[in-house]
Amino acid sequence: MGEKKISLDGAAVGGTGGVSWNDLAAFLAIARHGGLSAAARETGSSAPTLGRRMLALERSLRRDLFVRRTHGYALTAEGEKLRDDLHAAEMAIARATGPAPGDALAPVRITAGTWTMLALTAHLPEITGEPPDLRVRLLQGEDLLSIPRREAAIGFRARRPLEAGLAGRRLRPVAFAPFAAPGAPDRWIMVRADTPSARWVAGHCGARIAVETDTPRIALDLALRGAGRAVLPTFIGDKAAGLQRAGTDIQELAHDQWLVTHDADRALPQVRRALDRIADAFG
Structure with a gap:
């Protein structure tokens, strides 16, 4: 059998199946936090991605590293040994590759x-x-x-x-719907822009358009002040305190x-x- 080697740049190299430092660093993050969610925040990967990577790491190393429980990941005896063996290497790599004081993030x-x-x-x-x-x-x-x-x-x-x-x-x-403040008049706010929602207001509301703006954000402010109805994405309108739906979803704007x-x-x-x-x- 060939020797298994570790790559520091994330690529597998050498031997019969390389193990990347990225996967080992993810293993250490899970070991520190005892679960995927907190480790995901540390590493920048999603929890499902980390779970798949750890399964692949166990297959590559031919060791069971974790006991998977409903509320977290516990280390097996082999997992604890790997954590201890890697600790010194982790510290050395952090010192060698960390940014110098005052360096800005790209x-x-x-x-x-x-x-x-x-x-x-x-x-x-x-x-x-x-x-x-x-x-x-x-x-x-x-x-x-x-x-x-x-x-x-x-x-x-x-x-x-x-x-x-x-x-x-x-x-x-993304879904769209009309939103207005309680008691707002049955008038419409139109954004003068080349967007599907702006074209919908122009084509459907006609004489009931009360005010126009060239800035979408101002349309939201006008709606909050009771100037009329504005067509907004539901992820904006539903979260805007002071607005309520003034109609059903506009199906032709969904995407x-x-x-x-x-x-x-x-x-x-x-x-x-x-x-x-x-x-x-x-x-």
């Missing part, structure tokens, strides 16, 4: 429209980590920035990416939501971490 540029960006900011601590181990640059706008030209590393889109070189991850569906990145970028540790955390928050 930013991950994320582009989204107004409503998705507003929801994204509510999940910011989950995405950047606590304390932050990820720096994000939020690029809000209704015009789509180009992922192929690297104008952004991650983008939210309303359809599956079809361009060569792009990868997509499907998120939750899927996709998280899109470039194939080459999604292998970068900071991009992969951001993708996993956003998918956990929006999946």
Whole structure:
């Protein structure tokens, strides 16, 4: 049998089946926290991903490392031995690869429209980590920035990416409905933008449009102040204190939501971490 070797950059090398340091680091995180959820927050991977990686690690090492319980992961005797054996290596690697004092985290540029960006900011601590181990640059706008030209590393889109070189991850569906403050007049607020919801208001509400704005966020503020009805994504309107539904979901505006990145970028540790955390928050 060939010697099993460990790769520090995540790739398996040598022997009959390499074990990556990334998987061993994930093992140590689970051992520290006694479960997948807290370890997922530390590593930036999702809990299901960590569970699959640990099964693969046990198969590769031919050892049972965990006793899987309803409320956590306990180490077997072999798991405890592996944890102890790896502790010194973990400390040495942390010292050798850690950033120098004062080094800034590399930013991950994320582009989204107004409503998705507003929801994204509510999940910011989950995405950047606590304390932050990820720096994000939020690029809000209704015009789509180009992922192929690297104008952004991650983008939210309303359809599956079809361009060569792009990868997509499907998120939750998005629904739209009219919202208004209690007692608001039967008038409509229209956003002057080239978006499906703006076109719907223009085409269906006509003479009942009371006010126009070129900024979606102002439409929300106007609705909160009782100026009329605004068509909003339900993930915004349902969470807005002071608004209530003023009609049923508008079926023709419903669409899927996709998280899109470039194939080459999604292998970068900071991009992969951001993708996993956003998918956990929006999946």
